[in-house]
Amino acid sequence: MENKKLNAAGAPLKIGVLALQGAFIEHCNMLRKLDVEPIEIRRRVDFSDNLDGLIIPGGESTVMAKLLYELELLNPIKDAIANGLPTFGTCAGLILLSRQIEGAGEGAFPVLDVVTRRNAYGRQLGSFKTTSQFHGIGEIEMVFIRAPYVSEVYGQARVLAVVNEKVVAVEQGKVIAVAFHPELTEDTRLHEYFVKMIVNCQL
Amino acid sequence: MFKKMNEQYGLNKNLAQMLKGGVIMDVTTPQQAKVAEAAGACAVMALERIPADIRAAGGVSRMSDPKMIREIQRAVTIPVMAKCRIGHIAEARILEAIEIDFIDESEVLSPADDIYHVDKTQFSVPFVCGAKDLGEALRRIAEGAAMIRTKGEPGTGDVVQAVRHMRQIMSEIRTLSAKSADELFEAAKQLAAPYDLVKQTAESGRLPVVNFAAGGVATPADAALMMLLGAEGVFVGSGIFKSGEPEKRAAAIVKAVTNFNDFKLLATLSEDLGEAMVGINEDEISLLMAERGK
Numbered sequence: 101m102e103n104k105k106l107n108a109a110g111a112p113l114k115i116g117v118l119a120l121q122g123a124f125i126e127h128c129n130m131l132r133k134l135d136v137e138p139i140e141i142r143r144r145v146d147f148s149d150n151l152d153g154l155i156i157p158g159g160e161s162t163v164m165a166k167l168l169y170e171l172e173l174l175n176p177i178k179d180a181i182a183n184g185l186p187t188f189g190t191c192a193g194l195i196l197l198s199r200q201i202e203g204a205g206e207g208a209f210p211v212l213d214v215v216t217r218r219n220a221y222g223r224q225l226g227s228f229k230t231t232s233q234f235h236g237i238g239e240i241e242m243v244f245i246r247a248p249y250v251s252e253v254y255g256q257a258r259v260l261a262v263v264n265e266k267v268v269a270v271e272q273g274k275v276i277a278v279a280f281h282p283e284l285t286e287d288t289r290l291h292e293y294f295v296k297m298i299v300n301c302q303l
Numbered sequence: 304m305f306k307k308m309n310e311q312y313g314l315n316k317n318l319a320q321m322l323k324g325g326v327i328m329d330v331t332t333p334q335q336a337k338v339a340e341a342a343g344a345c346a347v348m349a350l351e352r353i354p355a356d357i358r359a360a361g362g363v364s365r366m367s368d369p370k371m372i373r374e375i376q377r378a379v380t381i382p383v384m385a386k387c388r389i390g391h392i393a394e395a396r397i398l399e400a401i402e403i404d405f406i407d408e409s410e411v412l413s414p415a416d417d418i419y420h421v422d423k424t425q426f427s428v429p430f431v432c433g434a435k436d437l438g439e440a441l442r443r444i445a446e447g448a449a450m451i452r453t454k455g456e457p458g459t460g461d462v463v464q465a466v467r468h469m470r471q472i473m474s475e476i477r478t479l480s481a482k483s484a485d486e487l488f489e490a491a492k493q494l495a496a497p498y499d500l501v502k503q504t505a506e507s508g509r510l511p512v513v514n515f516a517a518g519g520v521a522t523p524a525d526a527a528l529m530m531l532l533g534a535e536g537v538f539v540g541s542g543i544f545k546s547g548e549p550e551k552r553a554a555a556i557v558k559a560v561t562n563f564n565d566f567k568l569l570a571t572l573s574e575d576l577g578e579a580m581v582g583i584n585e586d587e588i589s590l591l592m593a594e595r596g597k
Binding site: 119120121122123124125126142143158159160162163166167170171191192218219222223224225227228229243245246281284 | 306310313314315317318320321322323324325340341342343344345346376380381382402403404405427428429554557558560561562565568
């Protein structure tokens with residue numbers, strides 16, 4: 101326990117990982133590398149109000165949106181994010197956090213002032229890997245799998261990364277969302293960035 | 304954009320990771336594809352006839368009409384998969400040309416080659432292949448498969464073979480992990496699989512790619528059973544659109560895969576699903592599809 105990262109109350113930091121579908125285990129493994137204990141959120145009972153943060157993983161956003169609703173997780177999580185729960189979304193997570201999805205209304209947790217385009221690079225043959233600058237971190241490896249990008253940024257959202265002239269990472273308040281998959285690489289810096297944000301906003 | 308083949312293979316394995324914890328459903332029309340997507344499928348398998356009907360019709364079963372596959376691609380936003388015959392390089396290239404998201408080189412169709420599988424390392428699109436045991440799984444991965452599924456016995460509604468194949472693969476992985484480094488050379492020989500993949504499997508305690516269950520899954524309890532045995536997701540073929548209430552059954556199976564450990568929820572999910580597909584027991588069938596391609 102002494103190695104665990106602590107929150108402001110002196111308890112080990114607890115970060116929930118939405119585990120309905122997709123690559124959630126990869127996020128859990130990243131958190132463990134940072135000495136943070138992940139809590140898998142599969143049911144209503146798994147989502148308590150003592151979480152310090154939440155990760156929404158990659159996967160199929162349509163599947164997650166449906167399961168969030170049917171497993172009665174949608175409103176509690178929506179309220180928690182609106183009330184300032186630090187949240188980190190990757191790929192499908194970015195879609196769910198967008199105020200507007202092209203051709204599909206708003207995301208499940210519409211907190212980011214962005215318009216997001218799903219499958220923006222086409223089918224699997226359009227998936228790619230690149231390295232690019234990430235604001236406040238430097239050059240990082242970015243893996244895009246049938247990825248979305250942000251087609252419009254307005255209001256309070258701040259751009260964190262741009263690839264091929266498209267916005268692929270944004271931050272607004274305590275929410276970070278990226279179109280790519282840091283959890284599929286060996287680089288933990290983006291997860292560290294999120295953990296630091298949690299610790300800083302508890303100070 | 305130019306990509307090296309090994310980089311594309313990495314991306315293809317990554318796509319399989321995104322499907323984990325999900326259900327891939329067989330569909331034969333754009334309408335069924337929409338039903339599957341609305342029910343929470345993480346991908347659909349586009350084919351002209353579901354395995355139960357292929358089995359009933361007999362005769363040679365081939366790749367589906369690309370026009371029908373394209374219509375399904377237009378109908379949904381989730382990934383679309385389609386099947387080619389084992390060893391049928393041209394069918395695979397045609398599916399690649401229409402930018403399918405995943406090719407299933409499948410024993411459900413009549414094999415085109417009774418010795419060789421497609422050299423999947425030469426393709427940009429990902430492949431999923433069936434396996435009954437660890438050696439077979441690793442041979443398919445060596446050929447370039449980005450995802451593995453159990454063969455099960457398609458179109459029967461009988462889960463016994465999927466269980467047998469999943470137990471076999473998981474048990475062989477556990478045995479492998481207990482071996483010393485020098486024993487792995489002999490293990491590779493016994494498995495008839497490349498040494499580097501055998502070593503990687505032994506060290507990580509898992510297959511080098513994502514491993515789904517397939518073949519004979521008909522109920523939420525069947526899907527949960529496969530997850531309990533170590534599957535990372537489930538293919539459901541005939542089980543959904545051969546049942547009384549496809550929408551309800553499909554949605555229940557999706558939830559069962561996410562919460563395979565919550566038996567109270569599974570009890571609720573199993574209620575009032577209408578009639579399940581009738582099914583055939585394995586000893587009542589003459590054609591064992593799982594024996595196609597080794």
